[in-house]
Amino acid sequence: MAEKTIKQKKADIPDGKHTPVKLNVYGLDGKVAGEAELPAAFKADYRPDLIRRAVTAMEANARQPYGPRPKAGARHSVETWGKGRGVSRVQRLKGSSRAAQSPNNVGGRRAHPPKVDKDLGKKINRKELHRAKMAALHATSVLEIVRGRGHQFDEKLTVPVVVKDDFESIKSTKDAIESLSSIGVYADVERAKNGRKIRPGRGKMRGRRYRNPRGILVVVSEECDGGRSIRNLAGVEVATPRTLNASVLAPGGAPGRLTMITEAALVEIGRWAE
Secondary structure: OHHHHHHHHHHOOOOOOOOOOEEEEEOOOOOEEEEEEOOHHHHOOOOHHHHHHHHHHHHHHOOOOOOOOOOOOOOOOEEEOOOOOOOOOOEEEOOOOOEOOOOOOOOOOOOOOOOOOOOOOOOOOHHHHHHHHHHHHHHOOOHHHHHHOOOOOOOOOOOOEEEOHHHHHOOOHHHHHHHHHHHOOHHHHHHHHHOOEEOOOHHHHOOOOEEOOOOOEEEOOOOOHHHHHHOOOOOOEEEOHHHOOHHHHOHHHOOOOOEEEEHHHHHHHHHHHO
């Protein structure tokens, strides 16, 4: 039964036949300035199951242990009346009839609070993490997967979107927005900006008031002015080839993130398959 399920899942996976061999290289004005060959690193097997497993493990390992104070809800001077008074036998404040401290009372302690020493992490093999990263990288080069993730961009673009190294020398956010608009990917920034929603539940009281959609991933060769000028736009994330992983390439375990790469960064990623 398990083998049948695996075969069915693989049948639904795009085989990458629509992945272009040649990629257009775009200038800051949005015009095609040349061509670049798609590196072999982008041609790994597409494994959405492995991507989700890796991202889940990475997010679990990034969680911070938490728990209440050891004496939270139990800092009362209480006593038990015992039986025979026609009331519940819970702990009550001394000199008063008000119930306190017991787990079922208002202001009382929790019965089973989260423990600080609990291990929240998940184990995953190092090779699985690498294969997940390569599979997520491959998904960024398949137009159907990128479109299926909900990104908005010009239909004529080849993915990943390769730009000239001049992009790394942009000084201001205004110039960066003009370049994104000329290339044809700024619509995805607007999608992320308009998709900002107030988080439901208690999270909005704890410094996580808004949920922001993930947008363009911009990969530069190193820390530069171009990356700093664009990183404050809605949904945009800036990375280098050294910081790429499955969680960055496929946020939430959903592969196919719209990725824009400079020529120098593309050459460095191409060395992964050597």
